[in-house]
Amino acid sequence: MWKNKGLFLVISFFFTFVIFASFDIPSVYATTKVVKNGDYKMTIAYDDDQLKDVVSRYETTFKRTYPPMADAYNPKKARKEFFVKFEKNKDYPIAYTLGNTIYIHPDYAKNNPDDQGMLVHEMCHILQAYPNGVKVPSWFVEGFADYARYRYSNLDNWRFPKVDKNQKYTDSYRVTARFFMWINHIKSPGSILKIHQRVQNNYYSDNLFEEYTGKTLDELWQEYQQKPGPVESLDWKIADNKARYNGETGVGTWVKYMEFFYIPGKQNYIHTRSNNATEGNVSYKIVDASTGKEVHAYTTSTLKQDSISSIEPLGKDSGEPAEGKYILYVQIPKGMNIDFEFNHGNKFY
Numbered sequence: 001m002w003k004n005k006g007l008f009l010v011i012s013f014f015f016t017f018v019i020f021a022s023f024d025i026p027s028v029y030a031t032t033k034v035v036k037n038g039d040y041k042m043t044i045a046y047d048d049d050q051l052k053d054v055v056s057r058y059e060t061t062f063k064r065t066y067p068p069m070a071d072a073y074n075p076k077k078a079r080k081e082f083f084v085k086f087e088k089n090k091d092y093p094i095a096y097t098l099g100n101t102i103y104i105h106p107d108y109a110k111n112n113p114d115d116q117g118m119l120v121h122e123m124c125h126i127l128q129a130y131p132n133g134v135k136v137p138s139w140f141v142e143g144f145a146d147y148a149r150y151r152y153s154n155l156d157n158w159r160f161p162k163v164d165k166n167q168k169y170t171d172s173y174r175v176t177a178r179f180f181m182w183i184n185h186i187k188s189p190g191s192i193l194k195i196h197q198r199v200q201n202n203y204y205s206d207n208l209f210e211e212y213t214g215k216t217l218d219e220l221w222q223e224y225q226q227k228p229g230p231v232e233s234l235d236w237k238i239a240d241n242k243a244r245y246n247g248e249t250g251v252g253t254w255v256k257y258m259e260f261f262y263i264p265g266k267q268n269y270i271h272t273r274s275n276n277a278t279e280g281n282v283s284y285k286i287v288d289a290s291t292g293k294e295v296h297a298y299t300t301s302t303l304k305q306d307s308i309s310s311i312e313p314l315g316k317d318s319g320e321p322a323e324g325k326y327i328l329y330v331q332i333p334k335g336m337n338i339d340f341e342f343n344h345g346n347k348f349y
């Protein structure tokens with residue numbers, strides 16, 4: 001992930017050309033940790049004790065996400081081993097990936113320990129491993145890495161931006177990632193993965209979109225802009241502390257849906273999607289399981305068919321309860337049919 005747009009092409013260039021270069025860990029690093037999960041190995045080198053905590057989070061993120069991502073994005077030739085190094089590079093204030101090494105700015109890592117999605121994005125670059133010289137545009141490379149981030153990084157402070165007319169698919173990163181979600185999960189299932197595999201097999205052309213979806217890239221984009229679809233309510237993540245309810249028809253009273261364990265400071269959200277012509281306001285409340293006291297209540301705006309509401313019910317802005325067990329209740333207007341998803345913190349961190 002990089003903030004400065006001017007850097008993307010540069011990075012992509014290097015990424016493409018030195019992908020098979022290998023790097024040794026220099027001896028200046030005081031601590032080298034080797035983290036394993038099955039056949040896979042991540043070696044992290046750091047020389048600053050303040051990085052210890054974030055490094056242990058990277059270990060957890062690696063163990064949880066690298067193996068399934070390898071299965072999904074490079075099942076035959078995924079790198080078994082890669083390196084993470086910390087580097088103060090003013091041109092790269094967050095992170096970048098070259099070959100088998102992820103470089104992370106130590107200040108960014110220290111100040112943003114919750115940003116595990118950044119590591120997921122970079123690990124996706126490790127797995128993309130597009131061959132030297134394949135002419136794949138950086139918006140595809142970065143859009144795909146953010147697509148992977150969206151699917152595999154369950155909880156960091158990161159959302160898709162709202163779809164709007166000023167966007168272009170070449171905007172890269174999240175804008176492209178959302179478009180890829182729509183193509184791969186709504187419009188033409190699996191087609192983005194097929195295009196990704198073609199790039200891994202040393203070929204890219206915009207025409208691949210037409211080959212796998214039946215529509216040109218521009219036609220897809222136009223259709224997407226008209227009807228960007230319920231991407232946010234799809235079952236996209238591997239988080240195991242998430243609940244989805246599909247096709248719930250309201251009875252007009254409070255219904256107990258689930259008990260959950262909340263960890264303060266962790267992201268949580270509820271996505272609600274309306275499925276039928278019955279419009280209405282869906283209410284949520286969260287109650288302390290031990291005291292029965294209500295800690296949060298929320299009512300959506302009036303939802304019309306296919307509209308989506310997203311909220312973060314717990315947290316700094318809405319009153320953060322103590323760590324512990326809570327119960328989610330939902331009230332759906334009579335006859336209204338909704339899908340909703342509740343994601344309630346990240347126990348991996």
Ligand SMILES: [Zn+2]
Nearest residue numbers: 001002142145
């Ligand atoms: Zn990237």
